[in-house]
Amino acid sequence: MKSTIKTIDPSDISTPELYHYLSAAIAPRPICFASTIDKSGNVNLSPFSFFNVFSTNPPILVFSPVRRGRDGSSKDTFTNIIEVKETVINIVNFPMVEQMSLSSTEYDKDVNEFVKAGFTEVKSEIVKPPRVGESPVAFECIIDQVIELGNTGGAGNLVIARVVLLHINEQYIDTTGKLDTAALDLVGRMGGSSYCRANGHALFEIPKPIHSKGIGIDQLPQSIRESHILTGNNLGRLGNVERLPEESEILNIKEQADVKRLLDQVTETPSLKRELELLAQQWLENGETTKALQLLLLNDTFV
Secondary structure (H helix, E strand, O other): OOOOOOOOOHHHOOHHHHHHHHHHHOOOEOOEEEEEEOOOOOEEEEEEOOEEEEEOOOOEEEEOOOOOOOOOOOOHHHHHHHHOOEEEEEEOEHHHHHHHHHHOOOOOOOOOHHHHHOOOEEOOOOOOOOEEOOOOEEEEEEEEEEEEOOOOOOOOEEEEEEEEEEEEOHHHEOOOOOEOHHHHOEEEEOOOOOEEEOOHHHOOOOOOOOOOOOOOHHHOOHHHHOOOOOOHHHHHHHOOOOOOOOHHHHHHHHHOHHHHHHHHHOOOHHHHHHHHHHHHHHHHHOOOHHHHHHHHHHHOOOO
């Protein structure tokens, strides 16, 4: 069934409606769990999902405390960083996500969310705000710039934070000295009250086309490009190979046990082509890209 497209002019809908579309579609978003302090020494801890890393040299993180929708007022985090241009950006993982959510409650300004949410305050080494002891990674930051995008409800404030010190819990470092993605067990913000968890079957790998130049989907035979079985992801993986197999390589794939079985058992050409294509798709999803392409090219010879 053909799908239809709903086209929306942002100026034609309310701010809450627009926020829903933006936050649901642009997801998952990493969470900036920012600790700040005001000029009187009051500590604030609050999460923001309009957040990401924007530069390595210099190391720059950017997040946006959005003005409250009901009255356009600024959040305590924004007020604090105007007074004291420092913050610690604490990374959130699954073991602490419920406590993080609790800290987003609109407590009065003099209430310390570290205490309310049960987090451990750890004194920072360079900046004044403390860091979250339970966080797997924390970045001490100096605020380089704040860009106000508006003064009405829903308007963002871009906080450009320069990292001056990193703190990494060593239990999340693998044997090569790098952060272990699976062990980190990070969470991301989705739309509404939904989150996602970067662990288990939710994690997958795609070979990066950095050190090689893939042939591209356009160089695959038309029968493969127009397959009713292969998905766009399958084609993308095939297009990442550096060259098409030689004829001898294509013929050698007949010696694979699964291929020999299908060639012996399936006599009708349409059924055989379908079964071989399904087998190739299975190989693709198991990371056996070269074998899969050889089989698909072999399949293309059956008419």
